[in-house]
Each structure stands twice: as C-alpha cells, then as structure tokens.
Amino acid sequence: MPSSTIYKTVRQYNSERIPEADMSRLQEIAKDYRAVRNYVYQRYGGIKSLPKIYPGYTVQNEMTASGLRAKLGLPSVYFYLAVFDALGDIKKQWTQTKGKIEQCIRENENLTSEDRHYLRFVMKQSDCFEAILLGQEIQLAKAWEKSFLEVQTGVEEKRLNQYLCRQVRRHLKKLHTETDNIFSVSERAYRYEDHGIYLAVKEKRKRIFIPLTDNNRYTKQLTVQLFPEEGNIVIHAPIERQIRQHEDYHREIGLALGIRTMFVTDEGRAYGEKYSEYQYALSEYVREGSTRYRRNKQKNPGRKKYTAGRERLEAALHTYINAEINRMLRTERPAVIYLPKLPQSSKAGINKKINSSVNMWQKGYVRNRLLQKCREQSIALIEVFGKDISNECSRCGAVGEKADGIFTCKTCGAKYSERENAAKNALNRGRDSAGHFVNDIALPE
Numbered sequence: 026m027p028s029s030t031i032y033k034t035v036r037q038y039n040s041e042r043i044p045e046a047d048m049s050r051l052q053e054i055a056k057d058y059r060a061v062r063n064y065v066y067q068r069y070g071g072i073k074s075l076p077k078i079y080p081g082y083t084v085q086n087e088m089t090a091s092g093l094r095a096k097l098g099l100p101s102v103y104f105y106l107a108v109f110d111a112l113g114d115i116k117k118q119w120t121q122t123k124g125k126i127e128q129c130i131r132e133n134e135n136l137t138s139e140d141r142h143y144l145r146f147v148m149k150q151s152d153c154f155e156a157i158l159l160g161q162e163i164q165l166a167k168a169w170e171k172s173f174l175e176v177q178t179g180v181e182e183k184r185l186n187q188y189l190c191r192q193v194r195r196h197l198k199k200l201h202t203e204t205d206n207i208f209s210v211s212e213r214a215y216r217y218e219d220h221g222i223y224l225a226v227k228e229k230r231k232r233i234f235i236p237l238t239d240n241n242r243y244t245k246q247l248t249v250q251l252f253p254e255e256g257n258i259v260i261h262a263p264i265e266r267q268i269r270q271h272e273d274y275h276r277e278i279g280l281a282l283g284i285r286t287m288f289v290t291d292e293g294r295a296y297g298e299k300y301s302e303y304q305y306a307l308s309e310y311v312r313e314g315s316t317r318y319r320r321n322k323q324k325n326p327g328r329k330k331y332t333a334g335r336e337r338l339e340a341a342l343h344t345y346i347n348a349e350i351n352r353m354l355r356t357e358r359p360a361v362i363y364l365p366k367l368p369q370s371s372k373a374g375i376n377k378k379i380n381s382s383v384n385m386w387q388k389g390y391v392r393n394r395l396l397q398k399c400r401e402q403s404i405a406l407i408e409v410f411g412k413d414i415s416n417e418c419s420r421c422g423a424v425g426e427k428a429d430g431i432f433t434c435k436t437c438g439a440k441y442s443e444r445e446n447a448a449k450n451a452l453n454r455g456r457d458s459a460g461h462f463v464n465d466i467a468l469p470e
C-alpha cells in the first residue's frame with residue numbers, strides 16, 4: 026500500500042571543530058558498531074538463517090545471549106540499532122536476490138511456462154521457499170494446498186528446486202562492511218540542547234556535547250557520520266514529507282540522461298543544458314586542488330580553503346540540478362517516467378581518474394534526486410533495459426549510425442538527436458515490456 030508520507034534526509038553540521046578526545050570516543054562507537062554489524066552479517070546472512078530473520082526476534086534474543094555487547098562494552102542503545110541495521114541489510118539482500126532470480130527465470134529459455142509458474146509460486150510462499158532451500162518437507166497452510174497442487178502438476182519438482190537452490194547460492198552475496206565512521210543513534214542516546222546535541226558514549230552516564238550550526242531538533246533515529254581528520258561530523262536526520270498527488274499529471278515520458286545535458290525527453294525537449302558547465306567547474310577545481318595537494322603534502326597548504334571552495338561549487342551544481350528536475354516535472358507533467366537502467370559501475374570498468382569519478386558520482390546524484398522527487402510527487406519511475414538503447418532506431422528498431430550527436434537510420438530514414446532517440450526507445454521499451462519499478466528501492470547513501 027502506498028503511504029501518504031515518505032522520509033527525506035536532512036543534514037546537520039558541527040559549528041566548532043570537535044576536540045580529538047571526543048572524536049576518538051565517537052570513533053570507538055563507530056568501530057564497535059561495525060563489529061556488531063559484521064558479526065550479524067556473518068552469523069545470519071546465510072541460507073540457513075533465513076527462517077530467523079523474519080520478523081527478527083530470534084536474532085535479537087540470540088544477540089543478547091551472545092555476550093558480544095558486554096565484550097565490546099557498547100551501550101545497548103547502540104548495540105541493538107547495529108543489530109537491526111545489519112538485519113535490515115540482510116533482508117534487503119534477500120529481496121535483491123529474489124529480484125535477480127525472478128529475472129533469471131524470465132530470461133531462461135529452457136523453462137516452460139509451467140516451470141515458471143511453479144517457481145514463482147514457491148518464491149512467493151515463504152514457507153515453500155524456506156523449505157526448499159533448507160531441503161525440508163514443504164508444509165503449507167490449508168488455504169494454499171489446492172493452488173500448490175495445481176502448480177506442481179506437469180513439472181519436475183526436484184529439478185526446479187535444485188535450480189532455485191543454485192540460483193540462490195549464485196546471487197546471495199556475503200555481506201561485510203569496512204565502514205568504521207558511521208553509526209545510528211536512537212532518541213534515547215541523544216538530546217538537543219544549548220544550540221547543539223548531547224550524545225551518549227561508552228563511558229557510563231557520560232554524554233559529549235557537540236555545538237551545531239543550526240538549532241533544529243529532530244525526534245527520529247539519527248545517523249552520525251564522522252570525519253576524524255577534519256574534526257567534523259554530519260548528522261543525517263529523517264524528516265517526514267507529505268506526498269503530493271498531481272491530478273493533472275497524466276503523461277508517459279521517456280528520458281535519456283546525459284553527461285552534457287541532464288535530460289532529453291522523447292519529444293526532444295532538453296533540461297539541464299548548463300549541467301556540463303557546472304560539472305566542469307567542479308571537476309577542474311578538484312583536479313587542480315588535488316595536484317597541488319599532492320605536490321605539497323607536507324605543508325598541507327590551504328586545505329580548508331580548498332574544501333570550502335569545493336563545497337561551494339558542489340552546492341551550486343546541486344541547486345542547479347534540483348531546479349532543473351523541478352522544471353522538467355512541472356513542464357512535462359508525467360505520471361510515468363521511463364529511463365534506461367545505468368550500466369553497473371563494476372562492469373563498465375570505470376577508470377579511477379578524478380574527472381570521471383566526479384562525473385559518475387554526480388550522475389548518481391541526479392538519479393537519486395529524480396527518484397526522491399518522483400516519490401514525493403507520486404510519479405512512477407520505471408527503469409528499462411538499457412542495452413543498445415542508443416544504437417537502435419526508435420522508429421523501426423534497426424541498428425543505426427551515430428555521428429556528432431545525431432542518430433541516423435539507414436533503414437527507415439529516421440533522424441533524431443542521439444539523446445532524443447534514446448529517450449524514444451526508453452518510452453517504447455517501457456510501454457512494451459515490464460520495466461523495473463524503482464520507486465520502492467532504498468536510496469543509496
């Protein structure tokens with residue numbers, strides 16, 4: 026069921042450099058937090074633990090009994106949040122695994138439609154799914170017995186169950202984190218006061234005080250991110266936002282995301298045409314700054330000034346991106362947006378040069394902002410298969426030619442800008458096939 030509110034994250038910053046002694050107290054918590062998460066990943070991330078993770082009481086009880094909390098000396102307010110964080114990641118991992126398996130089932134040509142039907146059924150029924158993975162006998166609630174008999178007819182159950190087990194082993198990733206500068210804080214572990222925040226630390230009854238740049242007070246669970254070298258922290262606080270429904274947003278549109286222009290629509294309208302200027306200014310600044318920094322590492326000149334400059338350029342870029350996404354939504358009035366799936370960064374083999382990493386990272390920002398705004402305004406954002414989306418002709422489907430930003434199809438004579446052609450393909454693909462609905466996927470940090 027769609028809810029009428031969603032969460033959006035706001036940030037808070039310290040107003041004075043945090044003394045080293047306090048910073049190391051915070052780092053202690055973050056390190057223990059990581060230890061707890063990794064412990065939970067290792068103990069409950071595997072197939073055998075699947076029956077324990079929903080709804081999670083067993084894990085909580087077993088973690089209490091594990092003695093890990095006492096061993097670390099971590100206050101329980103932090104300990105259980107770390108457990109739940111890790112448990113949430115494990116659940117997410119299962120959801121993703123199931124999603125990937127569903128895709129494999131769709132694309133596997135050796136499966137009959139009865140096979141697919143059977144596999145989908147047992148994946149939906151968690152009792153079935155667990156029993157198959159654990160090699161146990163399937164016991165279903167009375168209400169489901171009849172439909173299960175139906176899907177069992179005419180399929181080789183054993184072979185399909187083995188297939189399912191293989192797919193899970195293939196896709197379920199082992200979770201592990203190296204992040205030791207982040208932890209969550211529940212309401213019981215913090216208090217806003219004196220234009221700042223008091224945070225519980227490992228020493229009993231002690232709270233450290235951090236003056237903040239704003240006087241806002243939040244009541245939800247916070248996430249604290251540490252930047253020990255700079256003596257800074259960033260607090261991430263979730264705030265509730267009402268979802269808006271636009272009665273007059275009916276259109277289906279295709280979008281192509283670009284490096285020069287943020288978006289081009291299937292009708293050829295462009296948004297964010299100055300995107301590359303802002304982007305270029307930022308990446309040049311970062312490139313020059315880091316060259317200078319490497320040359321004079323010992324002296325470490327003007328690092329603070331550099332950081333301030335980078336933040337200013339970044340803020341300008343982000344303001345521009347947000348304004349252009351808003352303008353696009355206001356002008357296009359979409360109910361549904363189709364956009365090509367990004368290639369997976371690991372596969373694309375990104376080189377580690379600063380320019381391209383800034384590019385990739387900002388591209389991620391554009392996507393996340395678009396996703397967030399679509400959520401806030403009840404617009405469906407659907408990813409479509411991205412392969413060859415810029416090479417195929419959107420009118421006839423033949424492979425065309427691209428030169429100087431223009432796509433030409435020799436087969437049917439179509440001629441569009443490259444991006445417009447890609448956006449038209451996104452729309453076509455979205456309408457033709459089941460795309461992947463992304464509004465519900467959690468935003469990456």
Ligand SMILES: [Zn+2]
Binds near residue numbers: 418421422423435436
């Ligand atoms: Zn054509």
